[in-house]
Amino acid sequence: xxxxxxxxxxxxxxxxxxxxxxxxxxxxxxxxxxxxxxxxxxxxxxxxxxxxxxxxxxxxxxxxxxxxxxxxxxxxxxxxxxxxxxxxxxxxxxxxxxxxxxxxxxxxxxxxxxxxxxxxxxxxxxxxxxxxxxxxxxxxxxxxxxxxxxxxxxxxxxxxxxxxxxxxxxxxxxxxxxxxxxxxxxxxxxxxxxxxxxxxxxxxxxxxxxxxxxxxxxxxxxxxxxxxxxxxxxxxxxxxxxxxxxxxxxxxxxxxx
Numbered sequence: 071x072x073x074x075x076x077x078x079x080x081x082x083x084x085x086x087x088x089x090x091x092x093x094x095x096x097x098x099x100x101x102x103x104x105x106x107x108x109x110x111x112x113x114x115x116x117x118x119x120x121x122x123x124x125x126x127x128x129x130x131x132x133x134x135x136x137x138x139x140x141x142x143x144x145x146x147x148x149x150x151x152x153x154x155x156x157x158x159x160x161x162x163x164x165x166x167x168x169x170x171x172x173x174x175x176x177x178x179x180x181x182x183x184x185x186x187x188x189x190x191x192x193x194x195x196x197x198x199x200x201x202x203x204x205x206x207x208x209x210x211x212x213x214x215x216x217x218x219x220x221x222x223x224x225x226x227x228x229x230x231x232x233x234x235x236x237x238x239x240x241x242x243x244x245x246x247x248x249x250x251x252x253x254x255x256x257x258x259x260x261x262x263x264x265x266x267x268x269x270x271x272x273x274x275x276x277x278x279x280x281x282x283x284x285x286x287x288x289x290x291x292x293x294x295x296x297x298x299x300x301x302x303x304x305x306x307x308x309x310x311x312x313x314x315x316x317x318x319x320x321x322x323x324x325x326x327x
Contacts, residue, residue: 090117092174092198094166101150101157109146109162112176117198124201125174129194133178158183167279172198172326175280188295193279206287207273214318215270218310222268222289225308230261233303257300264292285310
């Protein structure tokens with residue numbers, strides 16, 4: 071009896087040891103050329119060191135435009151600018167969307183500056199068994215991907231139609247100021263010319279945010295930089311509850327969720 075008990079305890083201890091526990095630390099540094107600018111970046115720790123190294127390397131190289139391990143003073147040195155060159159990214163921050171024994175998802179945000187500056191958010195999701203990036207098209211069958219595209223188009227079309235109905239009602243008012251009439255007329259033009267078509271091919275690059283029992287697909291705003299101030303819908307979001315979509319999961323997604 072004692073031998074059986076010890077065997078069970080040994081098995082239980084082995085399971086605990088094999089379960090990888092990960093956490094995310096914040097690397098935070100001030101810009102040397104602007105002490106008010108603080109740059110924050112997620113550093114994965116714990117669990118399998120090689121997996122952490124692989125994921126951290128991917129994030130740093132993809133987002134900070136620097137070869138990991140070649141930085142002279144900071145991993146931010148290619149994006150926070152200096153006395154001669156303006157910064158490429160301002161207000162860099164992050165939020166961990168999901169982290170468990172199998173998946174790690176993090177959203178990075180900031181203001182990217184090229185020809186002009188514009189705020190952005192981008193989400194990375196990783197498989198903690200392999201350290202590989204996970205893309206949306208990997209998670210569903212062909213039928214599931216077709217369904218997602220249909221729902222994306224339907225969701226976007228419905229929200230645009232509802233907004234246009236609201237704006238047309240405002241334009242019908244006799245008391246609307248000329249300045250606001252011009253504003254809403256331009257808004258109508260923007261939404262009436264907004265493309266609602268999605269494609270399966272693009273789902274490989276489509277931003278999504280995973281949670282414990284659903285995914286949110288974030289996609290396709292109607293505005294360009296010059297008219298984004300009037301875009302009240304901004305990016306569109308489609309929630310995919312697992313309760314409704316799990317039957318269309320790929321074999322890989324069934325392992326993850």
